[in-house]
Amino acid sequence: MTRRISLTQYLIEQQREHGQIPQELRLLIEVVARACKRISISVTKGALGEVLGTAGSENVQGEIQKKLDIIANEVLIEANEWGGHLAAMASEEMEGIHVVPNRYPQGEYLLMFDPLDGSSNIDVNVSIGTIFSVLKKAEGGKGVSEDDFLQPGTAQAAAGYCVYGPQTTLVLTFGQGVAMFTLDREQGSFVLTSEGVKIPEDTKEFAINMSNMRHWDAPVSRYIDEALAGSTGPRGKDFNMRWIASMVADVHRILTRGGVFLYPWDKREPNKAGKLRLMYEANPMAFLVEQAGGAATNARQRIMDLQPTQLHERVAVVLGSKKEVERVTAYHLEAGKK
Ligand SMILES: O=P(O)(O)OC[C@H]1O[C@](O)(COP(=O)(O)O)[C@@H](O)[C@@H]1O
Ligand SMILES: [Mg+2]
Numbered sequence: 001m002t003r004r005i006s007l008t009q010y011l012i013e014q015q016r017e018h019g020q021i022p023q024e025l026r027l028l029i030e031v032v033a034r035a036c037k038r039i040s041i042s043v044t045k046g047a048l049g050e051v052l053g054t055a056g057s058e059n060v061q062g063e064i065q066k067k068l069d070i071i072a073n074e075v076l077i078e079a080n081e082w083g084g085h086l087a088a089m090a091s092e093e094m095e096g097i098h099v100v101p102n103r104y105p106q107g108e109y110l111l112m113f114d115p116l117d118g119s120s121n122i123d124v125n126v127s128i129g130t131i132f133s134v135l136k137k138a139e140g141g142k143g144v145s146e147d148d149f150l151q152p153g154t155a156q157a158a159a160g161y162c163v164y165g166p167q168t169t170l171v172l173t174f175g176q177g178v179a180m181f182t183l184d185r186e187q188g189s190f191v192l193t194s195e196g197v198k199i200p201e202d203t204k205e206f207a208i209n210m211s212n213m214r215h216w217d218a219p220v221s222r223y224i225d226e227a228l229a230g231s232t233g234p235r236g237k238d239f240n241m242r243w244i245a246s247m248v249a250d251v252h253r254i255l256t257r258g259g260v261f262l263y264p265w266d267k268r269e270p271n272k273a274g275k276l277r278l279m280y281e282a283n284p285m286a287f288l289v290e291q292a293g294g295a296a297t298n299a300r301q302r303i304m305d306l307q308p309t310q311l312h313e314r315v316a317v318v319l320g321s322k323k324e325v326e327r328v329t330a331y332h333l334e335a336g337k338k
């Protein structure tokens with residue numbers, strides 16, 4: 001039975017008793033959690049809060065922005081910029097970095113986020129979320145620039161997400177395991193509901209957008225064909241499929257009961273490494289999944305080892321139950337081509 005302590009208590013415990021997190025980082029996570037609470041309130045209001053629908057603008061990736069994409073981005077920036085823990089922020093929804101204005105105290109951390117993940121699910125009342133990753137600015141050097149953000153996932157000081165579903169759940173790692181907190185709406189606080197989260201090594205459940213099948217690379221088709229062949233095929237067991245189309249909700253299911261998630265490179269846009277973003281989606285999720293005993297690759301290499309070359313870099317993603325991720329990766333390495 002998990003101890004029912006608040007997020008604040010948990011963080012203080014990590015800081016004081018286990019010496020795992022510096023005070024600045026603890027306070028930063030508290031602010032992010034507060035912002036997620038505010039986003040959760042907006043999400044829950046739905047049509048009543050006039051937060052549904054498109055905003056009539058495009059983000060830097062050329063994607064139509066939903067009202068909630070913009071609201072969530074603003075909430076995260078406003079909540080974090082005056083706290084004194086950050087040097088700068090970067091978001092999927094903004095072209096350049098957002099440097100903490102001079103009027104506020106400057107900190108040494110860098111915060112990256114996908115303010116609203118699963119945008120296509122907002123209007124249809126399906127789970128969506130916020131994904132975030134924290135890096136530390138390298139010591140020395142004046143000011144802060146985009147280059148400071150270009151650190152591999154292994155450098156993350158913390159990562160997490162908040163999923164806005166039937167429950168609002170905050171999931172966190174500082175590199176010492178994964179903890180989950182459920183929002184108690186009456187108390188207005190996140191309460192620890194699961195510690196030492198572990199993803200089973202084996203699974204019988206995969207998540208992939210099957211409508212892209214004709215565009216897949218041969219190793220992806222091989223893996224899915226074998227799974228679909230079920231108990232009479234080479235895998236000797238029946239597989240189930242799930243695709244929520246909110247990475248945050250698909251990863252939450254995998255952290256909860258196992259499974260494998262794939263958003264592979266495909267032939268639609270051959271020059272694009274993948275659909276998902278390395279800094280705002282893949283790295284934080286890879287950190288969480290590895291901390292829960294799973295694995296995360298771009299179908300060839302460990303995601304967290306990749307050296308980013310640009311803020312909005314895309315990447316192919318295979319993550320979840322370790323043995324399945326190893327299998328998909330091995331099929332790609334065997335094939336030896338993209
Ligand atoms: O439309 P598709 O191909 O199902 O893609 C769904 C994927 O796109 C995403 O929605 C991309 O994230 P955003 O909504 O933040 O742009 C992922 O959450 C999800 O896994
Ligand atoms: Mg996203």
Ligand SMILES: [Mg+2]
Binds near residue numbers: 069115116117118119
């Ligand atoms: Mg998004």
